[in-house]
Amino acid sequence: MIAANHYPILQVIVPLMAAPLCVIVRNNIIVRYVATLASWIALFIATQLMMRVMDDGPIRYVLGGWAAPLGIEYRIDLLNAFLLIIITIIGALVSIYGRFPVEKEIPESRVYLYYTVYLLALSGLLGMTVTGDMFNQFVYLEVAALSSYTLIAIGSSYRINRKALVASFRYLVLGTIGGTFFVIGIGLIYMATGALNLLDMAARIQELGGVADSRTLQVALAFLIVGLGLKMALFPLHLWQPEAYTQSPSSVSVFLAATATKVAVYLMMRVLFTVFGSVDLFATTMFDEALLILAVMAMFVGSLSAIWQVNLKRLLAYSSIAQIGYIILGVSIGNKMALAGSIVHMFNHALIKGALFMAVGAVFYRVGSSTLDDMRGLGKQMPLTMAAFTTAGLSLIGVPLTAGFISKWYLVTGVLQSGHWLVAILILFSSLLAIFYIWKIIEVAYFQSAPADAQPVSDPPLSMLLPMWGLTLLAVYFGIDAETTGLISQMAAEYLLGGGQ
Amino acid sequence: MSPENLLLLLLLIPLIGGVAIVITGRIPNVREGATLITAGALFWTVLQLLPIVMGGAQPELHLWKMMPGLSLTLKADALGMVFALVASGLWIINSIYSIGYMRGNKEKNQTRFYLCFALALSSVMGIAMASNLLTLFVFYEVLTLVTFPLVTHHGTEKAKKAGRTYLGILLATSVGLQLLAILLTWIITGSLDFTEGGILAGKADGVIVGILLFLYMYGIGKAALMPIHRWLPAAMVAPTPVSALLHAVAVVKAGVFSVVRIVVHVFGIDLLANNAYSEWLLYVSGGTILIASTIALFQDNLKRRLAYSTISQLSYVVMATAILTPISVVGAIFHIMAHAFGKITLFFAAGSIYTAAHKTEISQLDGIGRKMPWTMGAFAVGSLCMVGLPPTAGFISKWHMLVGALQSDQLVVVAILSGSSLLAASYLFPIVFRAFFKAPPPVEDPHHDHGEAPLPIVIALTSTAALTIALFFFHEIPLTLAKMVTGLMVIP
Known part of the structure; x- marks a missing residue:
């Protein structure tokens, strides 16, 4: 099959081409079908790519027939194939989930624009993931970023939900700084190595004798890490994130929270382990200690902030900051098990957070608010939504037989193997903090009855319930049977640590 | 049916029962019938496994692979059988009791109640039959939830x-x-499978053993070692059948069962006996026994007094294990059973008093024995068991503990055992005395006076009291099982 050979580029092209189509069509209903279809095709392609990588090893795809140093190369190994699955699963489910919330939260005249920009964001994230060229990564990063700013503000205007404009603007300012840092880092590496292809960079850096002797490379690495740190909302560069997730329309919160920051983490893994992986980076620099400290701080600051939130979206946003902490912690430890923990947690956390944001979105859709007080009595009134929230919440806490437990198991094993006892204890205890903020919500929903003057509400339509429960069940299933995800993460980690060769 | 399938049935029967309970939830009589049939079927299954295990076989069943290299596995061995027998057997009686109690007190959400009970029993079976630490941990957490x-x-x-x-x-x-x-x-030994003589034996020594022992003993919150015992008295707000089965039998026993399991099959008795850093457990558990008994003395609320009594009795099991002689471990295992029968009787009696007379405080119980002779008679039997006097099962476990302590010259333990028996006598016997020999307060309204509790309750509590005595005379099977665990009896 000819198309099968071109899956790497089709992965990006399909949503990218669907976007202008949406603008041309302008019919809200047709546009919705186009976006949904494109998202599901993307999921199909991602699974095909995953299967091929598992069977035949990494795929190299040369864009337009121009070989690597001159042209752009797409390169897919286990790690980014796995990430493609994460992004496209969420994309496919959000495209179905979004129908009713979008109609409610976004002015009718802009609905087709929502789907357009959503498709652009999707293709940006997918592009960052598939490409093996660093400058190309930057281009897609900007595509994704610009469309994210738009998505956050798309439901608001001067009159309604003005806060979203501020949130979007703040994200724009900080996101642009992040993007700029990233591109400066690329420029510096290009200066030192003359390469943009990730593997070429890695080879040249090895020839140069690593980062120890090259001030240029050290500075480049610092710029890249700060830039990506901003993009992934790593403490203390997370300030844009809570408001951005809180003020954006429900389906946008789901999509961004589950995917966007993960891709930034993926880029950081590529930089640290593929580009600089051929040299013993952590032995010659202090980047690992720095990341370790920031990650631990993120775990605690994120979870402790989440405990005090009364707006559920903001609460989940702070929780995400803590979860990014766990992922980066595994990266900073940098042994096989810890890195596998980071990778499997990117997947598990996407499922869990996606499900949680969907449940909160469903509450917002029915009740018109996502504050704690308005959750009273919802355990009885929206039983299916709250059951999904509770189940996904347990997975976030990491109780056994849920996906969160698997992440914790890998991460703590890796940390213990590296001899960081104290850090292992900190991980376990910070994960207990999740009990506080999840249980707070469960208690309000189940133990308090709805106020007398409140409108009776019910579970949302099936098109919201099904994706929500789909993710929830996946967040449980991959805790009961983590053979596949565990194996993929371990192999991906091994491959990364081997320098990506 | 093959032994492996029986193991699977242990997990499945309560789950299927749970489904049946939900389906029949609208018709209470059918729903309670489903509970009783499920409980009976579960006990029957355990009984089918019993001769196989006593014959020396250890059937094993891989459930599924959870992570690469780690799977959930069940294995029936002597220790697990003791716990499974107690929990499944008492579930039948407890269900009869629940029916009387929940209806007598017109409790709400009864379907949820019976469903959660069934789920709890399924996880208890998982804990009892777990053949590695991961499986144990998984079911332990599920039981909490x-x-x-x-x-x-x-x-x-x-x-x-x-x-x-x-x-x-x-x-x-x-x-x-x-x-x-x-x-x-896992990192030290590369294995999580329970093995005879311990996984850690020969792979760890010195202070690391002490640290691990601390992490395990305080990691098993369900064993309620002080100072992490607070959840147990707090949980007494639940309806009495919950306190009876879960907080006298299933949940707390899951705790002490895990303690015995981990000491015997993860550390190994020999490893701990030769390690200086493991001695603290003896003193912590001894201290818990004495302090909890003393606190129990001052509780006027009957259920709270029983809760503190439970805390102290649980530490009997921990201390008997920590003596680290085979014979004392036999005592610990036997006490899991003996305390279960005795304490469930006491809780049944407390619930019976609440249902019939709506009394919760001990000071209100003057002369109640005349109106509720069965209840208070059973209470007296349960009290004897807690103190450890014949003719109740409590005597046999205490006997083994004492022998173990004397064998290893641990006179402190002997002192703690006798002191705590005195304490137990002084927090339980006055209740019996008050109930039978003090004059009842004058009845204000003769039309609202009460008699004995509803029939299912009386049946349940007399049968557990009878079992407490029966276990004194017919202790052959549990004692054999306990001796098989410690290697005092080898099946060829």
Whole structure:
């Protein structure tokens, strides 16, 4: 099959081409079908790519027939194939989930624009993931970023939900700084190595004798890490994130929270382990200690902030900051098990957070608010939504037989193997903090009855319930049977640590 | 049916029962019938496994691979059989009791109640039959979660607070300490499978053993070693059948069962006996026995007094294990059973008094024995068992503990055992005395006077009292099982 050979580029092209189509069509209903279809095709392609990588090893795809140093190369190994699955699963489910919330939260005249920009964001994230060229990564990063700013503000205007404009603007300012840092880092590496292809960079850096002797490379690495740190909302560069997730329309919160920051983490893994992986980076620099400290701080600051939130979206946003902490912690430890923990947690956390944001979105859709007080009595009134929230919440806490437990198991094993006892204890205890903020919500929903003057509400339509429960069940299933995800993460980690060769 | 399938049935029967309970939820009589049939079927299955295990076989069943290299596995051995027998057997009686209690007190959400009970029993079977630490941990955590709705059954502010304490302590200890200990064990030994003589034996020594022992013992919050015992009195807000089966039998016994399992099959008795850093457990558990008994003395609320009595009795099991002689471990295992029968009788009696007379405080019980002779008679039997006097099962476990302590010259233990028996006598016997020999307060309204509790309750509590005595005379099977665990009896 000819198309099968071109899956790497089709992965990006399909949503990218669907976007202008949406603008041309302008019919809200047709546009919705186009976006949904494109998202599901993307999921199909991602699974095909995953299967091929598992069977035949990494795929190299040369864009337009121009070989690597001159042209752009797409390169897919286990790690980014796995990430493609994460992004496209969420994309496919959000495209179905979004129908009713979008109609409610976004002015009718802009609905087709929502789907357009959503498709652009999707293709940006997918592009960052598939490409093996660093400058190309930057281009897609900007595509994704610009469309994210738009998505956050798309439901608001001067009159309604003005806060979203501020949130979007703040994200724009900080996101642009992040993007700029990233591109400066690329420029510096290009200066030192003359390469943009990730593997070429890695080879040249090895020839140069690593980062120890090259001030240029050290500075480049610092710029890249700060830039990506901003993009992934790593403490203390997370300030844009809570408001951005809180003020954006429900389906946008789901999509961004589950995917966007993960891709930034993926880029950081590529930089640290593929580009600089051929040299013993952590032995010659202090980047690992720095990341370790920031990650631990993120775990605690994120979870402790989440405990005090009364707006559920903001609460989940702070929780995400803590979860990014766990992922980066595994990266900073940098042994096989810890890195596998980071990778499997990117997947598990996407499922869990996606499900949680969907449940909160469903509450917002029915009740018109996502504050704690308005959750009273919802355990009885929206039983299916709250059951999904509770189940996904347990997975976030990491109780056994849920996906969160698997992440914790890998991460703590890796940390213990590296001899960081104290850090292992900190991980376990910070994960207990999740009990506080999840249980707070469960208690309000189940133990308090709805106020007398409140409108009776019910579970949302099936098109919201099904994706929500789909993710929830996946967040449980991959805790009961983590053979596949565990194996993929371990192999991906091994491959990364081997320098990506 | 093959032994492996029987193992699977142990997990499945309560789950299927749970489904049946939900389906028949609208017709209470059928629903309760489903509970009773399920409980009976579960006990029958355990009985089918019993001769196989006593014949020396250890059937094993791989459930599924959870992570690469780690699978959930069940294995029936002598120790697990003791726990499975107690829990499944008492579930039948407890179900009869629940029917009388829940209807007598017109409790709400009864379907949820019976469902959670069935789920709890399924996880108890998983704990009993777990053949590695991961499986044990998984079912241990599931048990915590499915019993949470039972503790908070009434949905009141008080229940909510108790639920917080319950979940907070149990999850914090298991995730913070036990999980860490399990992962450390895995990294040190590369194995999580329970083995005769211990996984850690020969692979760890010195202070690391002491640290691991600390992490495990305090990681098992359900064993309620002080100072992590607070969840147990808090959980007493639950309806009495919950207190009876879960907080006298299933949940707390899951705790001490795990203690015995881990000491015997993860550390190995010999490893700990030769390690200087493991001695503290003896003193912590001894201290818990004495302090909890003393606190029990001053409780006027009957259920609270029983809760503190439970804390002290649980530490009997821990201390008997910590003596680290085979004979004392036999005592510990036997006490899991003996205490279960005795304590469930006491809780049944407390619930019976509440149902018939709506009394919860001990000071209100003057002369109640004349109106409720069966209840208070059973209470007296349960008290004897707690103190450890013949002709009750409590005597046999205490006997083995004493022999073990004397064999290893641990006179402190002997002192603690006798002191705590005195304490137990002084917090339980006055209740019996008050009930039978003090004059009842004058009845204000003769039309609202009460008699004995509803019939199912009386049947349940007399049968557990009878079992407490029967276990004194017919102790052959549990004692054999306990001796098989410690290698005192070898089946060829």
